Amino acid sequence: MVSAQEESLLPRVAPWHACITLLVCLAWLPVICGAEMSVAPSSAGGSAIRPEEGFRAGTWHVGLLSGYSISHGQHVFSGSDPDVNFVPVLPQIGYTVTDVHGPFPVRGSLEVILEPILMVITSPETTVGGGGSVLARYNFVTGTRLVPFLDLGLGILYWNLRLPQFLGGQFNFTVQAGAGLHYFTTDRLAVTGEVRLHHISNSGMDSPNRAVNSSVYLLGLSYFF
Numbered sequence: 001m002v003s004a005q006e007e008s009l010l011p012r013v014a015p016w017h018a019c020i021t022l023l024v025c026l027a028w029l030p031v032i033c034g035a036e037m038s039v040a041p042s043s044a045g046g047s048a049i050r051p052e053e054g055f056r057a058g059t060w061h062v063g064l065l066s067g068y069s070i071s072h073g074q075h076v077f078s079g080s081d082p083d084v085n086f087v088p089v090l091p092q093i094g095y096t097v098t099d100v101h102g103p104f105p106v107r108g109s110l111e112v113i114l115e116p117i118l119m120v121i122t123s124p125e126t127t128v129g130g131g132g133s134v135l136a137r138y139n140f141v142t143g144t145r146l147v148p149f150l151d152l153g154l155g156i157l158y159w160n161l162r163l164p165q166f167l168g169g170q171f172n173f174t175v176q177a178g179a180g181l182h183y184f185t186t187d188r189l190a191v192t193g194e195v196r197l198h199h200i201s202n203s204g205m206d207s208p209n210r211a212v213n214s215s216v217y218l219l220g221l222s223y224f225f
Helices: 004-009 015-027 051-055
Strands: 060-071 085-096 108-123 127-140 146-159 171-184 189-201 212-224
Touching: 051 108, 051 212, 060 189, 085 127, 085 212, 108 146, 127 171, 146 189, 171 212
Parallel strands: none
Antiparallel strands: 060 085, 060 212, 085 108, 108 127, 127 146, 146 171, 171 189, 189 212
């Protein structure tokens, strides 16, 4: 049996928080297990959807993602981080720098993405912030409508939020890493979902420097050309 005191020290994860993460993992199963998903021919031309054409060197994509963050301070580490939640609005423009290469299941290509951010902070108070990030994303080209990806990014952020007990100043740096999935509805248009781990700190430029750590859940559209 776990005592009430010991239970309070355990990480607290909301059930729906864990469920969303599980769904993202399940979306990767066709790639991990090597499953071949058939792509139905279009009724008009009889040609299959070929999303891999959007991941060749020299191709571009534009997208728009938004979602919500869940503070680790509130739900995971029992108050050790600042409790900051926000809604990010993320326009994206990406450029594919390599051709599709490699064997299954790591067959894919590398993309560089410029991502401005408008951040609407919902707690501990309502305010806004803005900045931008550069991300490196590896798209796993499966030959199906499903294209999983991993990305890693660095950025800058200025916000109007004041957290004197946690972060000195209002200019901060961001580090983020995520896993996501494109689902192509046409050759060029995809519904995109992603889960990111998101870190905000001032990198020691001001004192104190207790980071804001969050999980960010994103959904949007991506267009490749």
